[in-house]
Amino acid sequence: MHTVLIIDDHPGVGEALALLLSLRDIRALVATAPAEGLGLLAREPVDLVIQDMNFSADTTSGEEGSALFRALRERSPDLPVVLLTAWTRLESAVELVKAGAADYLAKPWDDAKLLATVQNLLELGETTRELKRARQERRARREALQQRFDIDGLVFQSEAMLSTLELAAQVARTELPVLVTGPNGVGKERVAALVHANSARKALPFVALNCGALPAELIEAELFGVDSGAYTGAHRAREGRFEAAHGGTLFLDEIGNLPLAGQVKLLRVLETGRFERLGSSRTRESQVRIVSATNAELKAMVAAGTFREDLYYRLNVFELRVPPLAQRRDDVLPLATHFLGPAAARLTDAARDVLLAHAWPGNVRELKNVMARAALLAGDGPVVPAHLQIELPSRPAAARDLDEPGKDAVLAALAEAHGVVSRAAQALGLSRQALYRRMERYGMAGAGGPVADTAA
Incomplete structure (x- = not known):
């Protein structure tokens, strides 16, 4: 049950307001002087205050009401205060609204408007407290994440990103292949790097290859390397990304752009851990963890026949979806x-x-x-x-x-x-x-x- 504190020097006003609020199952505390009201506030939990602006018959300045409002704000900065005005200049009430009062109502008040005002301020207070509680909980979770894991300097406040990073830190301790999904520009490579930084492989290489930035004929050379003389211009041997990432993590960005021929060869390596450089018959072995990323809907590509189903299930053992900034x-x-x-x-x-x-x-x-x-x-x-x-x-x-x-x-x-x-x-x-x-x-x-x- 909500509690409203009423501070008004006319006992009849307090009684009338208390009766009105009881129709909405709202508990009322009534004080007839500012000091009495502040005393009740110190002893009782209060969700809202309704206060008069005048507590003296010989003045209409509203000074007493202004002083009471400031005292309430000093003691409980987040407590909503509704001002009741009769003879006070309207400008005084408006000034206090600018200073943080929730609203003002003129005497004699309209019962329906007053109840609507109080009810909505109480609901707003509940929402504010819930948001504050959620922010405090999120802050505690974020601090725990930062203390236990290397989050690579990532800047975030949202629940959506916090949940994603908690999952990333959790799966990082395993050897499972990870597929990072989400639209362009959300930071998928940063999340992939976080997975590596919190894995048992963190002291070993993190090697990235953007599958969408290379023509199809170069993908194989980039993945598996080239022997000297494999093709015109190949004057020296060059290791591929699988060799460079040996023992560590190989990050395959924009995996949806890998051509079908490259998908077949990648699948073979994932199944056997073995490959040959271009122009070489020597079989090499590489033990890497695969983290891949895409902005494409791979399931739709599988249905369309442009992405191999068996490769999809090899890569997507654990999916991390990075939400868009919106x-x-x-x-x-x-x-x-x-x-x-x-x-x-x-x-x-x-x-x-x-x-x-x-x-x-x-x-x-x-x-x-x-x-x-x-x-x-x-x-x-x-x-x-x-x-x-x-x-x-x-x-x-x-x-x-x-x-x-x-x-x-x-x-x-x-x-x-x-x-x-x-x-x-x-x-x-x-x-x-x-x-x-x-x-x-x-x-x-x-x-x-x-x-x-x-x-x-």
């Missing part, structure tokens, strides 16, 4: 500030909002390039949206209605933005006006009003 929004700002380096302190709030609103189709690689360009354009000045050179697409009204954020999404966005509507709207891909309309539709506090419209 699914790990919590990583955008940490990565952006990492890429900016010393210029990170000059990243403006407006630029941060644009970074969070962008879809990042090019993933981490795109973000890295954007920040390098922004640092160059900003020089020694602040990094502003114009330096990012990102154009946020405007969606047609029909499309916005189809994927309109629900009440839970709005509450979560407001919690993440600490109640600042402009930032929550940016995170949801909406204008402030559109977010206010949704808040009004969902019966949420402050809809259409000045409540934390922008950061104070």
Whole structure:
């Protein structure tokens, strides 16, 4: 059951509010003076405060209410406070809203509006506490991961990336072949390197080959090596990647681009551990762990006959899927500030909002390039949206209605933005006006009003 503390010098007001809140199964504590209210707050767990702005009949300045609000904020900075105003100047209440008050209501209040305000602030508080708990748990898991494993300096905050790296560290201790999947630019090679760095082979070579960067006729030479005189221009013998990686890890990037002829020969080596260099009849042996990566849907390629099914099951014993940046929004700002380096302190709030609103189709690689360009354009000045050179697409009204954020999404966005509507709207891909309309539709506090419209 939620508990609301009511502080008002008129006992009848406290009794009326307590009765009204009881209709929603909300427990009320009533105090008739600021000192009494602060005393109750020190002794009882409270989820929300409703406080009057005036505690003296000979003044309408609201000074007493302002002093009480500041005392509440000092003792419980995250506790939502709703102001009740009667004779106080409206400007005083608005100033306190800018200072962090959750909302203000005029006396005499509208019962339905007051209940909606309280209910939604309590729900927002629950969401905020849950997000805080989740962040603390995620931080503890991240610290444990960093203490137990070599994560190769990877920068991340999101649950999605944390889960992927925990799996990577877990499978690293085995000898299983690993297939790293995900779209271009998400950092698949970094994850493959993490698998090697935490394996029993970490002191031995990590050798990478991009199967998509070489013509088909050179793949075999790169994999297995060349003997002197094997073809015109082969003046000396050269070892292939299997030999170079002996005892360690061979990372085959863009494995979906390996031609069928190369797939057959790779499969044979994986089955026997033996191969011959081009132009040589001598059989060599190489003991390596295979980690491969692809942005292609290999199952679809198997169905289409462009990728061998037996090779697919050889490579995909354990799959690590690296999520796109659009699914790990919590990583955008940490990565952006990492890429900016010393210029990170000059990243403006407006630029941060644009970074969070962008879809990042090019993933981490795109973000890295954007920040390098922004640092160059900003020089020694602040990094502003114009330096990012990102154009946020405007969606047609029909499309916005189809994927309109629900009440839970709005509450979560407001919690993440600490109640600042402009930032929550940016995170949801909406204008402030559109977010206010949704808040009004969902019966949420402050809809259409000045409540934390922008950061104070």
